[in-house]
Structure formats: structure tokens, C-alpha cells
Amino acid sequence: MTLRILLAEDQTSVARLVQLVLRARGHRVVAVQSCADALATLAGEVFDVVLLDLNLADGSGLPVLDALAEREGKGPAVVLMSGDPGGANEAYTARSHGMLHKPFDISTLEGVIARFM
Amino acid sequence: MAVALTVVEGYRFVPVETLESQRTWPQDSPEALRREAMGAFAHEIRTPLTSIKMVIELARRLGIGPAMTLDEEMASMLAASVEDLQRLADDLQEVSRLERGKLILLSGPCELAAAVAAARELVGPGITLDGPAPPMVEGPWDARHLVRAIAGFAQSANRLGEGSGSVAFESCVSGGTVTLLFSSGQRGGERKGIGADAGFSFFRSRQFVMAMGGSVDYERGERFVRFSVQLPYPAGQTSP
Numbered sequence: 358m359t360l361r362i363l364l365a366e367d368q369t370s371v372a373r374l375v376q377l378v379l380r381a382r383g384h385r386v387v388a389v390q391s392c393a394d395a396l397a398t399l400a401g402e403v404f405d406v407v408l409l410d411l412n413l414a415d416g417s418g419l420p421v422l423d424a425l426a427e428r429e430g431k432g433p434a435v436v437l438m439s440g441d442p443g444g445a446n447e448a449y450t451a452r453s454h455g456m457l458h459k460p461f462d463i464s465t466l467e468g469v470i471a472r473f474m
Numbered sequence: 475m476a477v478a479l480t481v482v483e484g485y486r487f488v489p490v491e492t493l494e495s496q497r498t499w500p501q502d503s504p505e506a507l508r509r510e511a512m513g514a515f516a517h518e519i520r521t522p523l524t525s526i527k528m529v530i531e532l533a534r535r536l537g538i539g540p541a542m543t544l545d546e547e548m549a550s551m552l553a554a555s556v557e558d559l560q561r562l563a564d565d566l567q568e569v570s571r572l573e574r575g576k577l578i579l580l581s582g583p584c585e586l587a588a589a590v591a592a593a594r595e596l597v598g599p600g601i602t603l604d605g606p607a608p609p610m611v612e613g614p615w616d617a618r619h620l621v622r623a624i625a626g627f628a629q630s631a632n633r634l635g636e637g638s639g640s641v642a643f644e645s646c647v648s649g650g651t652v653t654l655l656f657s658s659g660q661r662g663g664e665r666k667g668i669g670a671d672a673g674f675s676f677f678r679s680r681q682f683v684m685a686m687g688g689s690v691d692y693e694r695g696e697r698f699v700r701f702s703v704q705l706p707y708p709a710g711q712t713s714p
Contacts, residue, residue: 370525370551412671415637440520460523463531
């Protein structure tokens with residue numbers, strides 16, 4: 358099964374590697390580097406999964422979660438990515454469907470994504 | 475009335491009370507800042523570590539095959555990630571040496587305008603320091619560390635503010651102090667302390683300024699931040 362995945366990650370090498378792995382699995386990945394671009398992309402396209410880094414250049418990712426929460430109907434599953442194992446507070450985790458703690462490995466990434474297939 | 479000197483297309487005078495109101499806020503304790511600095515460091519090493527882990531795992535899966543372009547790309551990612559780790563380790567060591575008195579900064583002379591210009595270069599094209607030219611003053615500051623501090627505050631202000639890449643920058647002279655103001659975003663929302671999300675660049679820059687005899691205040695809202703950096707400018711100091 359092919360998933361449509363939005364990747365919001367501003368660290369170029371991590372974003373590139375995640376794309377490599379997910380595309381090799383047959384998924385379609387759209388990558389953005391900011392909250393603003395994530396919001397704009399979500400407004401125009403439908404995704405199954407959003408991989409959202411919590412420390413983007415222009416914000417914490419919370420506006421993206423807010424925007425998804427306001428949508429009617431079933432929205433995409435949201436997987437948060439964080440470099441702070443204890444940093445994602447309830448405001449984030451309550452509205453997400455998974456968490457990737459950096460540094461994560463490929464197997465962990467694949468395992469999290471496989472849950473939504 | 476005391477006055478402070480700043481530059482907007484030439485020199486003009488600004489009431490010192492205005493400056494004071496821009497830099498007097500309740501601040502976190504030094505111990506709280508220290509904890510946040512460690513948190514920022516721990517946070518920042520995780521991103522390059524993620525790249526390294528993933529490249530190693532990819533390389534193991536792919537083996538050494540004909541996909542040479544991929545191999546080259548992965549090697550570049552590895553090199554960049556190791557460089558990021560090296561820079562963070564160097565920064566941490568330097569801060570540690572400052573705190574232990576093992577590193578003594580130079581006492582100038584350093585031209586503020588030249589330091590700001592060098593910081594603009596250092597911070598790169600993704601972040602701009604927008605505002606009037608700094609006053610032509612020379613102070614007892616370590617030029618190399620002041621440049622890195624200015625660049626670091628700019629990076630952190632952009633990160634905590636609106637993230638547009640544009641950081642408002644002002645500088646002025648008031649009596650025995652040169653004040654540098656960095657701000658990003660619009661005031662509003664809940665007032666917040668400086669957290670690990672300021673990035674290690676903030677904590678490193680603050681240590682540099684303190685080692686030069688200065689101080690750093692800050693004000694932070696939801697998507698707003700303003701840093702006020704005070705550098706010593708002894709009486710009798712002359713312009714170059």
C-alpha cells in the first residue's frame with residue numbers, strides 16, 4: 358500500500374534520508390521545511406501521514422496540529438519527530454498518532470509508518 | 475535627562491529611559507539557564523546523530539554497489555553531520571574553558587561596526603540583521619568572540635521569533651554601556667522563559683558576552699523574542 362506522506366523537517370540531511378527510505382518503500386513523499394509551508398501544502402493536498410518535526414525554523418509545529426484538529430472528517434495521522442525525549446508536552450502528544458525520538462534509525466521509522474498501511 | 479547615542483542616518487539622541495524599558499524584564503535564574511543550555515546541547519546533537527545512524531543503516535542495507543551517486547550523497551551527509559557534531563563539541567568545550575577560567579578573552583580594541591559586519595557574513599544569507607548601522611565605537615571586547623556572539627543571538631532570535639530570517643537589530647551607546655538589541659516577531663501571547671529551544675547558540679553567545687564583562691536580558695512571548703545585550707564601554711573610550 359502506498360501512503361501519501363507530508364514530511365516537515367528543516368534539517369536537510371535528515372529530510373533527505375527519510376525521503377530516501379520512504380520512497381524506496383513506494384510511498385509518495387512531499388517534503389517541506391517550515392510550518393508555513395506545511396500549512397500551505399496541507400491546504401491544497403490530501404495526505405495519509407504527516408511527519409512533523411517539533412523544532413522547525415519558524416515554529417514548534419503546534420500550528421500544524423491546530424490546523425489539522427480544526428478539519429472536519431478523518432485527517433492524516435500525525436507522527437511527531439523530536440530531539441527532546443521529554444519535550445513533547447500533552448498539547449502535542451494528545452493530538453498525534455506516534456512519536457519518533459531523534460536519533461531514530463530506519464527500522465524504527467519504517468515500523469511507525471507501517472502502522473498506517 | 476541622561477541620553478544615549480544611536481545611529482539612524484547619522485547620530486541622534488534617545489532618552490536612556492527608553493533603553494531601560496527595553497531591557498528590564500524578570501529573568502530566569504543562572505541555574506535554570508544552565509539546565510536549559512544542557513538541554514539545548516543534548517537536543518542539537520540528536521539531529522546529526524540521526525543522519526549518521528540512518529546513513530550507516532542504509533549503507534549496511536545497500537552494501538557497496540553500483541549506486542555511486544547515492545554513496546557520494548551519503549558520504550556528504552555523513553561529513554556534514556560529523557562537522558555539526560564537531561562544532562557543537564568545540565562550542566561546549568569553549569564555554570567550559572571560559573567557565574573554568576582556562577580561556578581568557580582579549581580586551582580589544584574591537585570596532586563594533588566591523589564586528590557586526592563580520593557577524594552578518596558569519597550568519598549567512600538565511601538570516602539578516604535589519605536596522606540602522608551601528609555607532610562607530612571601539613570597545614574592550616574580544617573581536618572574534620563578539621562576532622560569534624552577535625551571529626549566535628541573531629540565529630536564536632530568528633528561531634524563537636517569527637522565523638522569517640529577518641531579525642531587527644539596533645545598537646546604541648549609553649554612558650558606560652553599548653547595548654545591542656535583537657528582536658523578531660510581534661509581542662503577544664504568554665510570556666515565556668528562555669528554554670532549550672533557544673538553541674545552544676544563545677547560551678554560548680551569552681557566555682561570551684558575560685566573559686567580556688557584559689550581560690544579557692531577554693523578553694520572550696509566544697512568537698516573539700527580544701535580546702538585550704549590554705557590553706561594557708568604559709568612560710573615556712574613544713571612537714576610532
